Amino acid sequence: MPDRIRVLVAKPGLDGHDRGAKIIARAFRDAGFEVIYTGLRQTPEQVVTAALQEDVDVIGLSVLSGAHMTLCPRIMELMKKEKLDDVLVLIGGIIPDQDIPKLKQLGVSEVFQPGVSTEDIIDYVRRNVGKR
């Protein structure tokens, strides 16, 4: 496990509902992680560039608009291209059950649906970071 876990919290797509992204960013900070929040409406290219530049261990994506099956595959493709295979990718938001296997197949580590506690997400990161 890295000394200090670095996390990029990003909101791709047009949706501006950032309550979840801001809460998880703050919870990560309270847990001692280094957090970089991208702000709203990031393209997949911007998200992956930020992950590269900031040399993060984890990317947390928040998507509530239903655009995840367009945005997330593109992000995963760009990450492969940049050889960011060791970065843990988490998705939170309104993600229907049937999309989860497809996202995991693309290399997404875990999907967190509504109602999950920040403690559970933090635990997951601690247990899985740096293992890939």
Added chain:
Amino acid sequence: MSRDVRERIFTTISGVPVDEVYTVNSVTDLDPSRDLSEPGKPPYTRGIHETMYRGRLWTMRQFSGFGTAEETNKRYRYLLEQGQTGLSVAFHLPTLMGYDSDHPMSAGEVGKCGVAIDSLADMEVLFDGIPLDKISTSMTTNAPATVLWSMYLVVAEKQGVPWERLRGTIQNDILKEYIAEKTYIFPPRPSMKLVVDTLEFGSQHVPQWNPISVSGYHIREAGSTALQELAFTLYDGIEYVEWARRAGLDVDTFAPRLSFFFNAHNDFFEEIAKYRAARNVWYKVMTQRFNCRNPRSAILRFHTQTAGCSLTAQQPYNNVVRVAIQALAAVLGGTQSLHTNALDESLALPTEHAARLALRTQQIIAHETGIANTSDPLGGSYFLERLTLDMERGCWEYFDRLDAMGGMVAAIEEGFPQREIQDAAYTYQKAVERHEKIIVGVNEFVSDEPPLEILQIDESVAERQVARTRKIRQERDDQQCRSALDGLKGAAIAGNVNLMPFVLNCVRAYATLGEICDTLRAVYGTYEEPVF
């Protein structure tokens, strides 16, 4: 003798402590003739009409939109057949952000969170067969509100309906976008100019229209307390009145058409207190701060939507119960119109079945419970009156702080309301995780349930929509379109003319929403939120 109580401290969902019992001694500062009066009389705490729902029930207005204009038009006709009494348009995210469906930023978003509207051609389809002189329509649009309102006005023209007869609302509340919902395009100051233009244009040409719906709904959804929702929303209202006055508008020409929009969350009495305090505080603001002369300028009318953020993905049928209780609070608080959420809205846009059940919930409250028979039936409850007085006092305290910052635009630029809401959202989340606040089916009483059938929007929607918009661009008179857009640009640069007539010209020439917004972006620039 010690007594068993379940918790050490009892609080509302907003974290406000609640006493064990309220008595006449809890409300010694209540002056019934001053603070309550009677329904239909100042300060309107007890409701804006003497007869309240005996005269007319609230408008049952379900927010709806998905896919293309054809699909949504079909849903509207269905809802009207089922007894819905007003329309409420949900636009997809590209429309809300001023992008056409074929813009790269629209990828994956077309038709997902609402209906795709790129040009007048889409709006014509959306209201096909729906007589605009017979129905009132609410449109949830903010940054590009001038454009979508113009499209509606031109559809009315084409139906032969004079603008004087149109009834409806555009949300057009840009301040709460910076505060909470974040669907802004331009920076705050030019955005406020666009709002003032709509207030002026509406008062002159569309007199029965509400050119703004000052909204607390999204502030609450972002995680605010009930008091923050109320105080920030009413202060947004103050800010619009200030800006319009500064632009030379007489308060009484537009203030009677200002409308409001609140959330209905789970904490029953706190919510009812919020609506009652809203009317009282707004009456005082308009009469004392703005010295309005028209009594209607001081009457707060509002729409309510049940709290989307209170719905759970787990055990979704529980949401039906939550929505019914929230809707009851809205009606007991004297709402003028109501949207009840569907049980599946924490997962997707509602299916037809779920949308119907949500509407039926309102119809049951209206016709079976008896609560619509009398005005403000909870008035005089020691508990409710205490909460209402405290809610009012809390508003004045926030108003003082916001005044000291130089108003809401200045406060937004400093990140004040944003931080207040983020702190409240985080505090609540932590309380849920510590089990101090229980959410049934989420952190207690957990059980597995089979998944629901949900509405899916497939990518063929985007293909059809993009094809239509490209066809419109090819078939329209390019010369006319170009010169309309140039006219708009010139007017925006000039800065001292009302832009509505220029936007209307662009719309008539079938300029797309994206082209019109790009024209304004070129003049006004765009807004990026600093990270607070």
